[in-house]
Amino acid sequence: MPHADRSKQREINFCRRCGTTLNKISEEYWKCKNQHSTFNSPVPATGIFFLTPNKQSIILARRKFDPNKGLLDCVGGFMEINESAEDAVRREITEETELTQDHYSTPIYLCSAPSNYYYQGENIPVISTLFWAVIHEGVQLKPHDDVAEIVTLSPDEISFEMLSGEDIKQGFAKLKEIL
Ligand SMILES: [Zn+2]
Secondary structure: OOOOOOOOOOOOOEOOOOOOEEEEEEOOEEEEOOOOEEEOOOEEEEEEEEEOOOOOOEEEEEEOOOOOOOOEEOEEEEOOOOOOHHHHHHHHHHHHHOOOHHHEOOOEEEEEEEEEEEEOOEEEEEEEEEEEEEEOOOOOOOOOOOEEEEEEEOHHHOOHHHEOOHHHHHHHHHHHHHO
């Protein structure tokens, strides 16, 4: 099967309100004949870089599924309705690793970074809010959900090619500055 062009922007063809054809006004914006607007807004996501108690190593999640199956990712995921980034990251941490907030230091804001999530032939724009926190002594992360395994590596052992998305690469670069 031919691969779709991952650099190509998401196409939205029909108005979600009236079902008529959309006309592209700009890269960000479509309009139907009934003047309903559709915006190409990014989907908000959140993630966390966990550090070991001595802050010498980074704990990452190996992706179990596509997109980017096998590459390393933050623990995290898409935000839900009525959630803050802080609430979303705590929920995702528990879903993916079984940890609760007693198991790690208060997440500290690291950066936000745009990325793309290539899914079912569509290149979906994403904006990720990333945090970091330190795992308490003796705490183990258990892989669940879309996590194949938990990986602990020193910053020197991690290359950009091992990381799953532009957001994670940017976050890793930022994290290295503060370690
Ligand atoms: Zn419409």
